[in-house]
Amino acid sequence: MxxxxxxxxxxxxxxxxxxxxxxxxxxxxxxxxxxxxxxxxxxxxxxxxxxxxxxxxxxxxxxxxxxxxxEMVVDLRAWIKYICLIVFGSFSFTIFPDLLKGTLSYSVLELIGHIVIAAIFIASIFTGFKYISTTNQSIKKQGLIIAAIVILPIVLFIGLIYLNKAVDTPIIHFGNTGSIIIGVITALFIIAMSIWAKTLILIIIVPLLTLPDYLLGLTPLKNETQLMISPWITFGGIAIYLWISYKLEKNK
Structure with missing residues (x-):
């Protein structure tokens, strides 16, 4: 300003x-x-x-x-871009773990569910931000509203997982070639999005969410031990990355 x-x-x-x-x-x-x-x-x-x-x-x-x-025109092109980013972003967190297990296959319910959840998430962002900007809320209440917006899609994705197990819908199998193409496109998307956002957080988080389970599965450790260690590697890695980022930003 x-x-x-x-x-x-x-x-x-x-x-x-x-x-x-x-x-x-x-x-x-x-x-x-x-x-x-x-x-x-x-x-x-x-x-x-x-x-x-x-x-x-x-x-x-x-x-x-x-x-x-x-008096202003809605920027449809920009928001279509944001919607695509959110939809593809939500898929990227499931595609790589699934690729390590084999070829990709998703039910129609899963595909539609991701799109619906992305739409709900975007609507909640619009509604929540408008509410914050037009009401005199305390910092604490604003934080609670933003936290609710962030938690909402997580809860919905968990619900989608259980719903997908309870309801049978046609399954789309992508085969070896299709799976590789989707994997490459997703990797390029993550790289492009990271460049656009000028942050490495996606490039760091996706492997941390994907590789621990896969690498631990190659060890002779028991399943119970693997389940205990994997979250520590994931969240520990994310914490270390955030701490390093904070230190680098602070030293600028």
Whole structure:
């Protein structure tokens, strides 16, 4: 922001909430930044003249956000991209473990379930972020809302696993060639997404979720011992990666 240090806390909070509201309304990120920067200048001038921000945004921040949102076009191309990223991302965490067990095969229920859960997850993000941006919630309550959004797809995926065992639907077998092609596409997707997001977290997490069970299965250890060790390797590896990332970021 141009005048971030000179704006009041109230103005800075409103601008952040506006940015969040417009993002969760599916607006173009570049247009969002242009509008936020323009409004930032207006708020700065108003505060400089001793005027309250209500002179610019009115008495209802929510109504102002809704008004700005209605004047903007939904960025369908960007959100189709995000939807594809979430759908393919959810599949990537199951494809590699399944590949190590053999050729890929999924029931129709599993395929549809992943798409439905991705849609529910996206809808919950939109709804939750809009609610946070238009209500004066404490940091603790905001954290609980975000935690609920993150936990929701995990619960739904667990439910899908049990539902898939209880309900019989046609199974699609991809064969050796199809499985290899899907594996390569998924690997390229993870690499491309990591480059796009400028983070190695996916490249680190996927092997940590996939390899421990497979490698331990090659050892003479009992199944009970393998089940005890595998989570420690996975979560220990993730913890070490996050700690190293934090240290590197802190030293910049």
């Amino acid at each position: 141009n005048h971030e240090l000179k704006l009041s806390e109230k103005s800075r909070t409103f601008l952040e909430n506006l940015r969040l509201y417009l993002f969760s309304s599916g607006k173009n990120s570049n247009e969002i930044e242009e509008i936020v920067e323009e409004l930032e200048d207006h708020l700065f001038e108003a505060e400089k003249s001793g005027k309250p921000i209500e002179k610019i945004i009115g008495n209802s921040p929510k109504e102002y956000m809704e008004m700005v949102s209605k």
